[in-house]
Amino acid sequence: MQTADIRAQWEGAATGWARWEATIATWMEPATEAMLAMAGVDAGARVLDVACGAGSQTLRAAQRVGTQGHVVASDIADTMLHHVQENARAAGLTNVTTLAGAAEDLAVAAESFDAVICRLGLMLFSDPAKALLAVRRALQPRGKVAVVVFTTPAANNVYGPIHANTAPPGWEDATSAGTTRDLLAWRSRRDRALVRRQRLRGR
Numbered sequence: 384m385q386t387a388d389i390r391a392q393w394e395g396a397a398t399g400w401a402r403w404e405a406t407i408a409t410w411m412e413p414a415t416e417a418m419l420a421m422a423g424v425d426a427g428a429r430v431l432d433v434a435c436g437a438g439s440q441t442l443r444a445a446q447r448v449g450t451q452g453h454v455v456a457s458d459i460a461d462t463m464l465h466h467v468q469e470n471a472r473a474a475g476l477t478n479v480t481t482l483a484g485a486a487e488d489l490a491v492a493a494e495s496f497d498a499v500i501c502r503l504g505l506m507l508f509s510d511p512a513k514a515l516l517a518v519r520r521a522l523q524p525r526g527k528v529a530v531v532v533f534t535t536p537a538a539n540n541v542y543g544p545i546h547a548n549t550a551p552p553g554w555e556d557a558t559s560a561g562t563t564r565d566l567l568a569w570r571s572r573r574d575r576a577l578v579r580r581q582r583l584r585g586r
């Protein structure tokens with residue numbers, strides 16, 4: 384797929400993705416904290432967040448690095464970056480800036496970051512190897528990178544069935560497989576059904 388098509392696809396998904404930001408942040412909290420620790424996102428660090436989405440992990444990184452540090456949040460979709468800016472402003476963070484563009488073509492100075500993070504992005508890129516070379520160039524020689532990715536389809540009980548074009552456990556009503564938007568919609572339907580079931584039990 385061409386970069387323009389990927390951008391258009393994510394622009395279309397951005398508002399929906401941002402609506403789920405708090406939920407995603409909660410689901411992803413342990414993995415996010417592990418990623419930040421492994422990348423050495425500590426006080427004063429200069430951090431690049433690749434494929435930042437609506438930016439809940441960006442904000443966690445910004446809190447960790449403090450006012451002496453800085454986080455550049457980068458994404459292919461401008462709308463995602465708009466959400467990051469709004470969320471950073473709402474959180475009172477002044478050490479976050481944004482950068483639009485594909486991870487494969489990171490427009491940053493060589494060796495200008497201490498840490499690079501990427502949560503739920505790398506496995507979606509059209510050229511992950513090219514993106515990793517760009518990340519390597521962005522990092523100072525002793526810099527660190529940590530990413531969160533899905534496991535293999537066979538070991539993944541959510542995306543595995545989607546990959547195999549079947550519904551994940553509990554989402555058997557889903558008839559088509561594919562986008563994150565589909566997944567979130569299925570999950571939302573399932574959660575609403577669970578809430579209804581709990582209410583009925585509580586009567």
Ligand SMILES: C[S@@+](CC[C@H](N)C(=O)[O-])C[C@H]1O[C@@H](n2cnc3c(N)ncnc32)[C@H](O)[C@@H]1O
Nearest residue numbers: 393434435436458459460485486502503504508
């Ligand atoms: C599954 S979302 C993850 C967002 C965020 N990191 C999180 O964990 O909530 C994937 C993100 O990757 C971005 N993306 C997809 N392909 C990209 C590329 N080639 N370069 C940069 N960003 C990309 C999308 O716009 C989207 O924001």
